[in-house]
Amino acid sequence: MPGPRKWRHRHQRYFERWTAPRESILDLLSRTSKHMSAKEIYAILYRLSPGIGLTTIYRTLDLLVKMGLINKFTIGDGQSRYEFQHEDKKGHHHHVICSKCGKIIDYSDFLEDELELVHKTEKHLSQKYNFKVLGHNIEFYGLCEKCQ
Amino acid sequence: MPGPRKWRHRHQRYFERWTAPRESILDLLSRTSKHMSAKEIYAILYRLSPGIGLTTIYRTLDLLVKMGLINKFTIGDGQSRYEFQHEDKKGHHHHVICSKCGKIIDYSDFLEDELELVHKTEKHLSQKYNFKVLGHNIEFYGLCEKCQ
DNA sequence: ATATATGCAAAGGATTTGCACGGTT
DNA sequence: AACCGTGCAAATCCTTTGCATATAT
Numbered sequence: 001m002p003g004p005r006k007w008r009h010r011h012q013r014y015f016e017r018w019t020a021p022r023e024s025i026l027d028l029l030s031r032t033s034k035h036m037s038a039k040e041i042y043a044i045l046y047r048l049s050p051g052i053g054l055t056t057i058y059r060t061l062d063l064l065v066k067m068g069l070i071n072k073f074t075i076g077d078g079q080s081r082y083e084f085q086h087e088d089k090k091g092h093h094h095h096v097i098c099s100k101c102g103k104i105i106d107y108s109d110f111l112e113d114e115l116e117l118v119h120k121t122e123k124h125l126s127q128k129y130n131f132k133v134l135g136h137n138i139e140f141y142g143l144c145e146k147c148q
Numbered sequence: 149m150p151g152p153r154k155w156r157h158r159h160q161r162y163f164e165r166w167t168a169p170r171e172s173i174l175d176l177l178s179r180t181s182k183h184m185s186a187k188e189i190y191a192i193l194y195r196l197s198p199g200i201g202l203t204t205i206y207r208t209l210d211l212l213v214k215m216g217l218i219n220k221f222t223i224g225d226g227q228s229r230y231e232f233q234h235e236d237k238k239g240h241h242h243h244v245i246c247s248k249c250g251k252i253i254d255y256s257d258f259l260e261d262e263l264e265l266v267h268k269t270e271k272h273l274s275q276k277y278n279f280k281v282l283g284h285n286i287e288f289y290g291l292c293e294k295c296q
Numbered sequence: 297a298t299a300t301a302t303g304c305a306a307a308g309g310a311t312t313t314g315c316a317c318g319g320t321t
Numbered sequence: 322a323a324c325c326g327t328g329c330a331a332a333t334c335c336t337t338t339g340c341a342t343a344t345a346t
Binding site: 072073074076080096098099105107109110113114117120121122124125128129130131132133134135136137138139140141142143144145148 | 291
């Protein structure tokens with residue numbers, strides 16, 4: 001298998017073989033807007049092809065994160081979550097999280113304002129602290145409509 | 149013991165007794181700018197008074213979070229971290245985190261810009277999604293000076 | 297044929313829970 | 322005396338690691 005389109009022509013390789021589990025995990029994440037944990041991914045893929053192991057899920061997720069195809073983050077419920085990295089909002093992360101039920105709302109407003117602040121701050125941090133900013137994360141938390 | 153000053157006159161009580169471990173944990177967090185894990189807190193307090201248990205640390209931290217005296221957050225290294233909630237920047241969270249060594253830099257620049265964005269977004273989210281915003285978290289991550 | 301990828305089981309690490317003891321009220 | 326808070330040990334939960342097997346090149 002050739003691997004994800006956007007990676008086919010890169011020089012740096014993170015793997016030797018683009019296998020079925022890798023394809024299915026990336027495919028699953030690319031098709032959902034949910035922010036899934038390793039276990040949730042496992043549960044879904046296990047139905048499609050029992051025999052897949054949770055270990056492979058974890059190892060593949062690590063790989064995809066390294067490749068920059070997905071993002072890993074945490075909402076404080078004790079497990080890591082993963083989301084597809086869409087081309088158009090590359091590196092930009094933001095979430096609205098319900099503290100009670102864990103629901104995550106995606107909002108796409110104020111992207112420009114956020115990005116402006118982000119760029120300003122990134123620039124400043126790199127100058128003042130010589131810190132190389134690689135990414136950022138903006139979260140709002142509180143209670144969703146149902147949980148209030 | 150009477151409990152932390154700002155809580156003495158509240159009606160809602162989260163505890164019956166303000167004990168030595170509670171005092172020492174809150175005191176420790178209030179005096180440091182570090183973002184400590186339960187284990188780090190335990191290690192320090194154990195020196196002062198061996199006999200203290202890690203369980204108490206966890207339970208007390210939960211209590212202090214509920215009381216709003218400290219904040220709990222995570223930087224993705226698998227353990228939760230806690231910081232004192234200073235009166236003056238109530239509810240405002242932001243961190244710059246080195247992905248390699250885990251160091252956290254505190255910056256206090258752009259607070260106004262951040263707050264403006266935050267307020268704007270909070271207002272919007274509550275209107276559009278009927279989401280009650282209780283807090284937020286802004287993180288930048290990358291490589292610190294030493295780790296680059 | 298050889299190196300890579302996978303699955304299973306075990307190990308690891310953080311956090312939570314059950315329970316009996318001890319100190320306050 | 323009754324109850325809350327604590328410490329210890331055990332239990333959980335998520336994630337990583339060791340190792341033998343299966344698979345792609």
